[in-house]
Amino acid sequence: MRILFLTHAFNSLTQRLYVELTALGHEISIEFDINDSVTVEAVELFRPHLILAPYLRRAIPEAIWRRHVCLIVHPGIVGDRGPSALDWAILDGESEWGVTVLQAEAEMDAGPVWASATFPMRVAKKSSLYRNEVTEATVRAVRAALERLPDYRAGTWKPTPLAQAQLRPLMKQTDRAIDWRRDDTVRVLAKLNCGDGFPGVRDSLFGQACHLYNAAAFAAHGEPGALLGRVGEGVVRATVDGAVWIGHAKTEAVGIKLPVLEVFPETSALEVLDAGENPPQPPFCKGGGQPTHADRRVPPFAKGGTGGISTTPEIHYEESTSVGYLHFDFYNGAMSTAACQHLLAAYEAARRRPTKVIVLMGGEDFFSNGLDLNYIEAAASPPEESWRNINAMDDLCRAILSTESQLTVSALRGNAGAGGAFLALAADQVWARRGVILNPHYKNMGNLYGSEYWSYLLPRRVGAEQAAAIMRNRLPLGAEAAVRMGFLDAAFGDDLPGFTAEVQSRAQALAAGTDFNERLQAKLQRRAHDEAAKPLESYRGDELKHMQRNFYGFDPSYHVARHHFVRKTLNSWTPRHLAIHRELGWVVPEDVEG
Ligand code: COA
Numbered sequence: 001m002r003i004l005f006l007t008h009a010f011n012s013l014t015q016r017l018y019v020e021l022t023a024l025g026h027e028i029s030i031e032f033d034i035n036d037s038v039t040v041e042a043v044e045l046f047r048p049h050l051i052l053a054p055y056l057r058r059a060i061p062e063a064i065w066r067r068h069v070c071l072i073v074h075p076g077i078v079g080d081r082g083p084s085a086l087d088w089a090i091l092d093g094e095s096e097w098g099v100t101v102l103q104a105e106a107e108m109d110a111g112p113v114w115a116s117a118t119f120p121m122r123v124a125k126k127s128s129l130y131r132n133e134v135t136e137a138t139v140r141a142v143r144a145a146l147e148r149l150p151d152y153r154a155g156t157w158k159p160t161p162l163a164q165a166q167l168r169p170l171m172k173q174t175d176r177a178i179d180w181r182r183d184d185t186v187r188v189l190a191k192l193n194c195g196d197g198f199p200g201v202r203d204s205l206f207g208q209a210c211h212l213y214n215a216a217a218f219a220a221h222g223e224p225g226a227l228l229g230r231v232g233e234g235v236v237r238a239t240v241d242g243a244v245w246i247g248h249a250k251t252e253a254v255g256i257k258l259p260v261l262e263v264f265p266e267t268s269a270l271e272v273l274d275a276g277e278n279p280p281q282p283p284f285c286k287g288g289g290q291p292t293h294a295d296r297r298v299p300p301f302a303k304g305g306t307g308g309i310s311t312t313p314e315i316h317y318e319e320s321t322s323v324g325y326l327h328f329d330f331y332n333g334a335m336s337t338a339a340c341q342h343l344l345a346a347y348e349a350a351r352r353r354p355t356k357v358i359v360l361m362g363g364e365d366f367f368s369n370g371l372d373l374n375y376i377e378a379a380a381s382p383p384e385e386s387w388r389n390i391n392a393m394d395d396l397c398r399a400i401l402s403t404e405s406q407l408t409v410s411a412l413r414g415n416a417g418a419g420g421a422f423l424a425l426a427a428d429q430v431w432a433r434r435g436v437i438l439n440p441h442y443k444n445m446g447n448l449y450g451s452e453y454w455s456y457l458l459p460r461r462v463g464a465e466q467a468a469a470i471m472r473n474r475l476p477l478g479a480e481a482a483v484r485m486g487f488l489d490a491a492f493g494d495d496l497p498g499f500t501a502e503v504q505s506r507a508q509a510l511a512a513g514t515d516f517n518e519r520l521q522a523k524l525q526r527r528a529h530d531e532a533a534k535p536l537e538s539y540r541g542d543e544l545k546h547m548q549r550n551f552y553g554f555d556p557s558y559h560v561a562r563h564h565f566v567r568k569t570l571n572s573w574t575p576r577h578l579a580i581h582r583e584l585g586w587v588v589p590e591d592v593e594g
Contacts, residue, residue, distance in 0.1 A: 006033055006060065007030065012437060013054055015439075042582075051071070059104070076098065080109075099141050115141040180224050185242040211251075212248070215246050233262065248331055258374055323510075334375070362412060367415065370421075411507075415437045419454075429510075430489050436478075
């Protein structure tokens with residue numbers, strides 16, 4: 001079928017559906033919901049067999065839903081209506097939530113139900129639930145809906161009218177407001193989580209109004225509302241029965257979400273609390289469960305060392321039977337210069353351990369999304385900060401690439417984009433959870449050339465032609481397709497616990513394998529051979545020449561694109577590579593009426 005995605009943005013969920021439905025053989029074109037006339041034009045040009053709205057903020061024009069089957073994905077259980085579905089589910093502490101696929105009608109989210117799917121809730125940010133549970137449930141529900149389409153067309157099946165519906169209002173800041181003198185940790189966390197990544201919770205720090213993001217429960221006690229100290233770049237604030245760690249804030253003056261320490265330099269005067277000696281309680285472990293591989297924890301640094309586990313809560317390391325697991329859960333997968341340097345130091349420390357395999361675990365939601373564009377945007381000199389950041393990222397990649405003492409594995413639990421996807425390729429083996437979406441290209445960010453040794457890493461995995469196509473096409477890549485083309489070595493696990501458990505057993509098998517020494521030798525030989533053909537430093541030098549032009553040159557495209565990305569400028573048109581119905585030479589199909 002030709003399926004037109006009508007969507008507010010090409011976000012992670014839309015990308016996942018794009019990958020899934022393309023793999024089923026459907027032809028997908030995308031139109032951003034900019035205004036009704038643009039939508040009408042897109043339908044006339046593409047003549048879709050079906051219109052799917054994975055992420056829509058406005059109603060579909062009547063002229064369209066009356067003539068075409070339009071299916072809407074609503075991130076709520078059957079009967080739930082309204083624009084803040086997931087926000088209310090988190091705030092109300094629902095134990096189960098779901099996704100409903102409805103047919104568009106005059107009233108928003110009130111059409112008949114084509115399919116639905118449910119999932120158990122967990123203590124997590126809204127964006128994390130959206131990227132994981134909501135996305136998986138959407139894939140199930142959309143697949144079920146598509147299977148019903150032939151029967152619907154034949155008149156042998158009808159969607160179920162929505163009998164009982166509850167329309168809930170847009171959640172306001174007054175609903176989200178934290179009462180530090182009354183709300184317990186669970187409530188504070190629910191309020192912060194239900195507004196993360198957007199719109200955050202309006203509050204104040206150091207007497208200044210701001211929005212708060214990126215929170216986790218923290219084991220400490222004090223006067224409710226008081227700042228008890230800092231951990232990493234965030235602050236610890238007391239609740240009535242404990243405390244929360246708050247990592248990010250945004251003030252109106254700066255208007256960019258940044259680490260609290262960046263927004264409020266006063267943070268540096270707070271007492272440094274030791275997260276290592278004051279272990280976070282279960283909700284801190286994103287995912288709500290106990291940490292995995294916990295049989296032996298080895299902080300990679302001596303206490304107090306820069307970037308040690310006590311000062312950088314985003315990084316932690318654990319070891320189990322000759323395998324070291326290095327976790328780095330940076331907010332939104334964004335890796336600032338300091339983040340890269342801390343991680344490099346942690347990696348070097350992990351490399352010195354007597355292990356056989358090092359697994360780069362990334363974060364739960366994202367493996368990595370490359371340079372920290374927010375940080376760069378807020379810097380006094382964005383070109384200088386971009387330069388520092390890319391060099392720090394390259395240093396990290398080089399350390400992984402030149403590891404001689406262990407085999408290395410990247411385990412992608414979450415999505416990876418731009419430089420973050422190539423950071424993963426620096427390891428010897430690259431495994432991903434089956435639902436992971438990769439965006440291994442840079443061009444969407446104002447024609448950025450990219451570094452992270454991609455010009456060495458990508459062609460050696462997929463060949464020169466495929467590498468050029470990946471970079472040029474700028475499309476999301478599903479894990480299974482990535483395995484087929486050699487970008488990944490393996491994709492497995494339908495959920496996070498399943499993936500993590502299998503990573504553990506595969507990594508242990510690698511370490512215990514009778515062929516371990518053979519594998520290690522083969523890797524060293526290959527590296528030596530490649531180095532002789534073209535040194536790593538040459539790849540880096542060539543890439544950075546382009547990057548220097550991107551950062552400092554005459555063409556400001558990268559700075560403009562970054563500005564729009566960070567400031568979340570609304571789309572005013574759909575990129576041509578997504579709207580295939582707007583490509584030059586597109587012939588309007590005649591098998592469906594316009
Ligand atoms: N730096 C700073 N913030 C980043 C980021 C980065 N490199 N990548 C993503 N984010 C933030 C987004 O601004 C968004 O913030 P929010 O919490 O305020 O909503 C959040 O992470 C999620 O990103 P979003 O774009 O909504 O996620 P997605 O899953 O739909 O798309 C990507 C993922 C990777 C395709 C997209 O985020 C992207 O293009 N990122 C930029 C990658 C890049 O160019 N890096 C620099 C070159 S190495």
